[in-house]
Structures are given as structure tokens and as C-alpha cells.
Amino acid sequence: MDSRQPSDKSSTADSLLPTAEGFTEQGRLLFAGPCEFVFGSAVLEQLPPFGPPEIAFAGRSNVGKSSLLNALTGRKALARVSHTPGRTQQLNFFALGGATPETARLRLVDMPGYGYAAVEKAKVAAWTALMHDFLRGRTTLARVFVLIDSRRGIKDVDEEMFDLLDRSAVSYQVVLTKRDELKLAEHARALEAVQTALARRPAAFPEVVSTSSRSGEGVDELRAGIARLLAEIGAK
Ligand code: GDP
Numbered sequence: 001m002d003s004r005q006p007s008d009k010s011s012t013a014d015s016l017l018p019t020a021e022g023f024t025e026q027g028r029l030l031f032a033g034p035c036e037f038v039f040g041s042a043v044l045e046q047l048p049p050f051g052p053p054e055i056a057f058a059g060r061s062n063v064g065k066s067s068l069l070n071a072l073t074g075r076k077a078l079a080r081v082s083h084t085p086g087r088t089q090q091l092n093f094f095a096l097g098g099a100t101p102e103t104a105r106l107r108l109v110d111m112p113g114y115g116y117a118a119v120e121k122a123k124v125a126a127w128t129a130l131m132h133d134f135l136r137g138r139t140t141l142a143r144v145f146v147l148i149d150s151r152r153g154i155k156d157v158d159e160e161m162f163d164l165l166d167r168s169a170v171s172y173q174v175v176l177t178k179r180d181e182l183k184l185a186e187h188a189r190a191l192e193a194v195q196t197a198l199a200r201r202p203a204a205f206p207e208v209v210s211t212s213s214r215s216g217e218g219v220d221e222l223r224a225g226i227a228r229l230l231a232e233i234g235a236k
Contacts, residue, residue, distance in 0.1 A: 017228070023228045035075060050139065052140070054093075054138065055108060056110075058146050063148065089123075094107065105235065109141070111144075114127065146165070175210075177211055187210065209221055
């Protein structure tokens with residue numbers, strides 16, 4: 001008799017997804033391997049050819065995006081390249097598991113930070129057009145993680161980003177940053193406010209991950225969520 005029942009969590013049947021602990025371990029392994037800068041694209045014509053699945057990270061400048069990318073990948077200066085003046089308006093692609101199409105399992109796309117007060121309107125329009133074209137045309141893009149500073153909450157420019165993602169029909173998930181700055185009750189309020197705002201938006205993933213690059217809180221959880229996403233889309 002086959003002892004593997006659907007409810008048997010230890011089952012190794014291919015059709016069953018791993019347990020939560022299994023995803024934590026898969027997430028750890030996914031980010032423990034090599035992570036290399038592949039490409040920086042300032043215009044759409046220069047996007048790298050389609051390869052492995054991609055996940056993108058977006059957020060207002062100063063939200064803590066570089067710090068979170070470094071924490072996720074365990075590298076001190078992975079995202080420094082995105083902070084180099086003149087490069088801030090590009091989409092930067094990093095490959096996990098090796099830069100060649102045969103070995104790469106996932107690409108991280110660091111989207112340029114938005115919401116600089118000092119940027120002229122024409123530049124904002126150019127940025128929005130680039131992002132819209134990227135989001136609409138990138139069929140390998142599995143999810144966009146929109147980072148929100150937990151102390152500040154959702155601002156108008158973030159709502160504009162959500163609008164753009166809704167229009168582009170790209171699935172997205174909010175990640176709160178700098179959780180260490182808030183007391184427990186403040187954090188609960190911040191989380192609830194974000195969840196309420198997202199409830200109106202069908203393309204938004206309902207689960208919000210709360211992180212701190214400083215304390216490391218939530219980083220394993222985010223890695224596990226990314227491993228689960230890869231499993232769900234049937235990636236290698
Ligand atoms: P980016 O502009 O979105 O790439 O943001 P950075 O990663 O450069 O971070 C912006 C500022 O926020 C820096 O001063 C960081 O030290 C700070 N920061 C980033 N992550 C955290 C965090 O988890 N906790 C706290 N308290 N500060 C953070």
C-alpha cells in the first residue's frame with residue numbers, strides 16, 4: 001500500500017510543495033550561491049535577453065532597497081552599483097546561481113528609486129515610461145516587491161507605483177523595511193494600514209513581509225517567499 005497521503009507533510013511526492021520549513025531552507029540555499037551583476041539597462045532596447053524568472057525590487061529612494069538586497073544576498077556591496085551616480089536611473093540585473101543561462105536560477109532586478117523631490121517633471125515622465133514598458137513587456141517577471149518604509153507608510157508616489165503595476169497587470173507584494181525602528185504596537189498599526197490600502201488592489205499579493213536589514217528580521221521569511229514563488233511557477 002502506498003503510505004503517501006496528501007495530508008502527509010513528509011511526503012516526497014513531486015506534486016506536493018514543501019512545508020514552510022522546507023521553503024526556508026530552499027530560500028537559504030537559493031541565496032547562498034553566487035550572485036553576479038549581469039547587466040544595467042538605461043533604455044528598453046538594452047534589456048538583457050529573456051532568461052530565468054525575474055523578481056524586481058522597487059521603492060522610494062532611501063526606503064532601504066540597497067540594504068535589503070545586500071541582506072537578502074548576504075553581500076555587503078551588491079547594490080552599490082545601483083547607487084553609483086549616473087547609474088541610478090537604470091534597471092540593474094543580478095543573477096543568482098551563476099550568470100550563464102544554464103546555471104542561473106533567478107534574476108533580481110533592482111529598479112531605480114523613485115520619488116526624488118528634486119527631479120524635473122520630464123525625467124519623471126521618462127522614468128515612468130521606461131518602467132511601464134519594462135513591466136508590460138517582461139514576460140519572465142514573476143513578481144515585483146514594492147518596498148515601503150514602515151515608519152513612513154504608503155505615500156502618493158507609492159500609490160502611483162501601485163497604479164502602474166495594476167495597469168501593467170504585474171503581480172506585486174509589499175515589503176516593509178526598517179522594522180527595527182518601530183515598537184511592537186506601532187509596527188502592528190503600520191502593517192494594518194498597509195494591508196487595508198492593499199485590500200482595494202487585486203494585483204497586490206495579500207501577504208506583507210516585514211523586514212529589517214539592520215536586525216535581519218524577516219529576511220529569511222522573504223527568501224522563503226521567493227523560493228515558494230519559484231516552486232509555484234515551476235522553475236528549476
Ligand atoms: P535605498 O536608497 O533605498 O537603496 O536605501 P539604502 O539601503 O541606501 O538605505 C537608506 C538609509 O536607510 C540608510 O541610511 C540606511 O542605513 C538606512 N536603512 C536601511 N535599512 C535599514 C534598516 O533595516 N533599519 C534602519 N534603522 N535603517 C535602515
